[in-house]
Amino acid sequence: MRIEAKNISFRYGAKSPWILQDVSLSIEEGERVGLVGPSGYGKSTLIRIMAGYLRPQKGEILLDGKPLPRKGISPVQLIYQHPEKAINPRWKMKKVLQESGMYRDEVMEALGIEKDWLERYPRELSGGELQRFCVARSLFHGTHFLFADEMSTMLDVITQAQIWNLMLKEVEERRLGLLMVTHNKELAKKICDREIRLEEINSKDL
Amino acid sequence: MSHMAAKDRTLRVGKGSCFLNRRTKIIVLAVLMFAVLVGIYLAGALSSNDLIAADFSQKGLKPSWEHPFGTDMLGRDMLVRTIKGLSVSIVVGTVASCVSAVIALIVGVVAATGASWLDHFINWVIDLVMGIPHTVLLILISFACGKGLKGVLIGVAVTHWTGLARIIRSEVLQIRSQQYIEVSRKLGHSSWWITVHHILPHMVPQFIIGLILMFPHAIMHESSLTFLGFGLPPEQPAIGIILSESMKYLSTGMWWLAFFPGLMLVIIVLLFDRLGENLKKIIDPYSAHE
Numbered sequence: 001m002r003i004e005a006k007n008i009s010f011r012y013g014a015k016s017p018w019i020l021q022d023v024s025l026s027i028e029e030g031e032r033v034g035l036v037g038p039s040g041y042g043k044s045t046l047i048r049i050m051a052g053y054l055r056p057q058k059g060e061i062l063l064d065g066k067p068l069p070r071k072g073i074s075p076v077q078l079i080y081q082h083p084e085k086a087i088n089p090r091w092k093m094k095k096v097l098q099e100s101g102m103y104r105d106e107v108m109e110a111l112g113i114e115k116d117w118l119e120r121y122p123r124e125l126s127g128g129e130l131q132r133f134c135v136a137r138s139l140f141h142g143t144h145f146l147f148a149d150e151m152s153t154m155l156d157v158i159t160q161a162q163i164w165n166l167m168l169k170e171v172e173e174r175r176l177g178l179l180m181v182t183h184n185k186e187l188a189k190k191i192c193d194r195e196i197r198l199e200e201i202n203s204k205d206l
Numbered sequence: 207m208s209h210m211a212a213k214d215r216t217l218r219v220g221k222g223s224c225f226l227n228r229r230t231k232i233i234v235l236a237v238l239m240f241a242v243l244v245g246i247y248l249a250g251a252l253s254s255n256d257l258i259a260a261d262f263s264q265k266g267l268k269p270s271w272e273h274p275f276g277t278d279m280l281g282r283d284m285l286v287r288t289i290k291g292l293s294v295s296i297v298v299g300t301v302a303s304c305v306s307a308v309i310a311l312i313v314g315v316v317a318a319t320g321a322s323w324l325d326h327f328i329n330w331v332i333d334l335v336m337g338i339p340h341t342v343l344l345i346l347i348s349f350a351c352g353k354g355l356k357g358v359l360i361g362v363a364v365t366h367w368t369g370l371a372r373i374i375r376s377e378v379l380q381i382r383s384q385q386y387i388e389v390s391r392k393l394g395h396s397s398w399w400i401t402v403h404h405i406l407p408h409m410v411p412q413f414i415i416g417l418i419l420m421f422p423h424a425i426m427h428e429s430s431l432t433f434l435g436f437g438l439p440p441e442q443p444a445i446g447i448i449l450s451e452s453m454k455y456l457s458t459g460m461w462w463l464a465f466f467p468g469l470m471l472v473i474i475v476l477l478f479d480r481l482g483e484n485l486k487k488i489i490d491p492y493s494a495h496e
Contacts, residue, residue, distance in 0.1 A: 100393045
């Protein structure tokens with residue numbers, strides 16, 4: 001499988017300035033790509049467009065030559081920077097996993113999720129522990145691409161390493177395509193086969 | 207200065223919480239209020255009608271130990287009549303505000319999740335209902351539905367949902383913009399599933415508080431409708447009836463006919479109001495800091 005962004009242009013309002021203009025890139029399944037660039041250049045916007053959360057004003061996102069499905073289970077899953085915002089605060093963690101049908105022993109084992117976390121509420125877990133749940137619920141069978149929007153930025157170094165080790169293991173085993181946004185150049189070098197600099201592919205006048 | 211104020215407050219809080227902390231105190235208070243309301247309802251519903259049989263040997267008596275609220279021109283005990291009237295008011299208030307709150311919940315959620323024309327339409331209806339003076343609308347609806355208990359219930363139920371519907375609409379809009387809703391959609395869940403599993407549980411505090419704070423309005427409107435003669439029939443011992451009857455005798459100096467029932471009505475309304483405010487502090491602690 002292959003996901004392609006074709007000539008994407010985007011701005012948040014009809015009168016606000018363009019953030020992305022004529023951006024194109026493509027990722028193969030099994031590839032690990034890093035998207036880097038300075039703050040405010042539209043990395044998160046681009047990754048949200050590619051995951052189907054935002055619709056671009058111009059251009060299209062193609063999955064094997066076909067547009068992304070608008071409804072139903074998405075083969076492209078996005079993992080956010082703040083796990084505490086991406087989990088319903090009134091749900092127990094077990095329900096979070098059940099929501100995507102990922103309440104399975106092998107997934108929890110692979111991501112180091114402990115049994116007694118399941119009966120807790122999100123505020124009773126740390127950021128790193130919550131982020132594991134976010135990863136776990138994105139790893140169902142239909143997932144072909146995982147997009148990570150600075151998913152480890154707010155974690156300490158040890159937890160970052162743990163999460164990425166678990167992520168990489170899963171990505172390799174399932175041959176998922178990975179697109180990660182990060183400011184950490186060393187992390188990108190360590191994880192990715194290829195790096196994309198947003199300022200190089202964005203033809204917006206800066 | 208602020209330092210001193212803070213110190214002063216800690217002292218005061220420290221003193222107040224010798225036996226109970228604030229939360230327990232509020233819960234005890236709420237339970238007490240609830241017990242009083244249920245007690246009045248039961249007392250009114252269970253006491254026999256013989257207690258308010260006409261007795262012309264006792265007519266127009268001033269408040270005394272035997273008849274704490276006095277008696278009316280037919281010699282009926284005003285205390286029993288007041289309690290019976292309040293009991294009817296409590297039933298009307300409960301039923302009407304439950305119906306109203308459910309309408310508010312449905313309308314609010316539909317407005318926030320439905321198509322944009324539907325949202326506009328619902329907002330227009332809310333503006334319309336809010337724009338007409340409440341009492342006029344209530345009289346019209348009650349009259350059109352044939353007055354009596356039915357007319358009052360329908361009238362109060364279909365006019366009190368607007369404020370709560372607005373609150374619920376804005377809450378739902380806020381929840382719907384959260385990341386976990388977006389994620390849920392990408393996990394393939396339908397709008398209906400998201401509404402039931404994600405959004406409705408978040409609406410529980412607003413719903414319960416809105417419901418209880420609606421009681422006082424409903425009771426007041428029930429009594430005013432009845433007072434004006436568009437509500438409950440004259441043979442029913444309702445507070446509105448008692449008050450409108452007493453108007454005829456006020457000029458003859460029989461002040462107790464209006465004073466005690468009126469006072470009791472105000473007390474009941476305030477009790478409901480305080481109950482709602484106290485529950486709000488427990489269910490939604492952030493509001494206590496406002």
